[in-house]
Amino acid sequence: MSNPHGNGDAFIVTYHLHLEPGIDVDQFARNICLEQTVELSDDLIVEDSIRDRVVGKILSIQSRSRHIYELKIAYQWQVAGHELPQLLNVLFGNISLKHGIKWVDFEGQSPVLPGPKFGLEGLRKAVQAWNRPLVCTALKPMGSSPNVLAEMAYHLALGGLDIIKDDHGLANQPFAPFEERVRQVQAAVLKANRETGGNTLYFPNFVPQLDDFSEQLALCRQLGIRGLLVSPFLVGLDMIRALRAKGEFILMAHPALSGGYFGHPHHGIEPGLLLGKWFRLMGADASIYPNVGGRFIFDLDTCQAINRGCRESLSHILPAFPVPAGGMSLQQIPQMRRLYGDDMIILIGSGLFREDPNLLQAARKFRLAVENPL
Template identity: 25%
Template sequence: MGITYDDFLDLDYDPTETDLVCEFYVEPAADMDWDDAASRVASESSNGTWAELQVEGSIRDLSATACDIDEDSGTVTVAYPDALFEPGNMPQVLSCIAGNILGMKAVDRIRLLDCDWPEQLATSFPGPQFGTSVKSELLDAGERPITATVPKPKVGLSTDQHAQIGYEAWTGGLDLLKDDENLTDQAFNPFEDRLTESLAQRDRAEDETGETKSYLLNVTASGTEMLERVDLAAEHGCEFVMVDVVTTGWAAVQQVRERCERHGLAIHAHRAMHAAFDRVPTHGVSMRVLAQVARLCGVDHIHTGTAGLGKLENEDTPGINEWLHGELYGLNDVLPMASGGLHPGLVPALLDALGTNIGVQAGGGVHGHPDGTHAGAKALRRAVEAAAAGEPIADAAEDTPELATAIDKWGTETPR
């Protein structure tokens, strides 16, 4: 019996609780109507092809079904039977739902907008080891947002300069020092030297402040080297590692998650390269889905944007954060990190938009302070504490000269 594109379309189909249900934005090609385009999305992403196939029996049970078309919103819903997926294998899952379909001639544009993950598939992944509990288990943030900074310039600082900036930021009140996404093991700042010298300054800052501090160490590398860097971080007493999750790939993230559990390390996810998938609003893969994948694979923090307040493109940061905080079959949640063009004057609006169960990270908004990194850190910490407590930032600035200086310099304007 032949199987054709028509077999992948059933607008009366009601997805089962074990189906992975995906919502796509679709613009059909000029020679395709909505039914044609929807059926081809379901076919190509499951077990169909362009030619009519003669098949019998249970193969049909593995076909995806385009079960809803909303021409007004331009969306198509596709339900995938659970048996299509290898449990715990995120690259395989994405090769189905975000693979060849993104290049099909049958559609001019297609974007994976959202996924409804069934329990059996979702719980085949570990999820985060800590999630938002890092605020209290690994740090002293309590109910306020955790605070972080990245040394600037992004790259080029020597190891001594990098570690000194960390000390100034930590003693100024920030919880975390973070490597930038393109700093790994370069000659001007070698990985192991940076690890040991930064942690020495971390220990010094903890002794002086009485607060717990830590370091988001970028272990991004090829697979074996990356795991060795995770081991080294644990050996030297670092509580976190950072991974560029998109550029390394999800299989590598899954390996890091497994290795970090051995050591009790948390994972900070940097999303460098995400805009290659999500910046064009009508094509690619949404940041919402990338964040979902990151949670399943087991990161504890991930950058999700600033709700339009920073230097990067606006996106549905509140909606993404809500999903990361939400219930998912008992898997731990994720702490969203707001970063990219932030400074103290933006903190009240940021927390109004996103709440306090986040991290607030500023680079230039700390190190660009007229009085230097230590003063910039004090300004950011005070702004975060004030906003979390509902205290007007102008009142906070009256007792914190560093914050007053930051507001004089940047006001509440968004940088570009």
């Protein structure tokens, strides 16, 4: 993307501004450009090169309705240093502490935003599943021993699920330590695969303290783990990028702790951007989101926007799997397929346990529900 205001490359950020009566939108927009870079008022910038090359440039301000505007700003990549933490700082750092600013879109290419390593086709190839949604469940509840979780995983894999992930609350607790749990569950899934000829994958919940990062990653590598469940807002957004840079693991992103960005209609980050496009740009191969009709707050328009963000054409970036979840049941599968198509991973947790106490039979019902044509 060519920089519209000088030499080098630029990225473009779009905001929706919801302003109180009497606020001058042009000055408000200019203040964002200053706040996100130099943190000085215009009169204190003495070097023209800083004003021209560092401060963001307003590309457009369009009125959407009374007191609501769409603002596009271009920044040169040098202000972000091609580093993800600083890029996020420029995009929504200080202004996240203000009011009436919603980050709604981003355009730009950088090695720091490589997109998925595997994407839709790579994950389908890993589980050998084509022309249908993938099926996934979560091992739970917290408090279960590794033996119990492994037994669950064995029967779920026998039933033909594509992915069995840890519940995002399973970490390194004393009742199910990471190493013991991952060893036993992975062994159980591989045993089931040998017996059925299947290709079920186990995704451990990877939320280590930084002190344990290398050790836990080495264990996953040693055990032949193919994918990880990662909560970017728990471990740090740069963790996804760092794991993606290694190129070893399929990455499924979980939205835990992101809800604070979505709670106000006029401020924060658009869910379709954050959970769809942005998680994908950072390197997630799949992104879990709370689907409409479940126990969370998203409406259909929001869910469809997340699906678009995961799968829309983005230059060289591979598409990612949207993963509708959050209180789903087998009975909702036909509706989800009509709404989103078959390029998704359907995640059903509690609803699968409720479907049939025999987890082997429950998993078979789940698999059958996506193999039947609509």
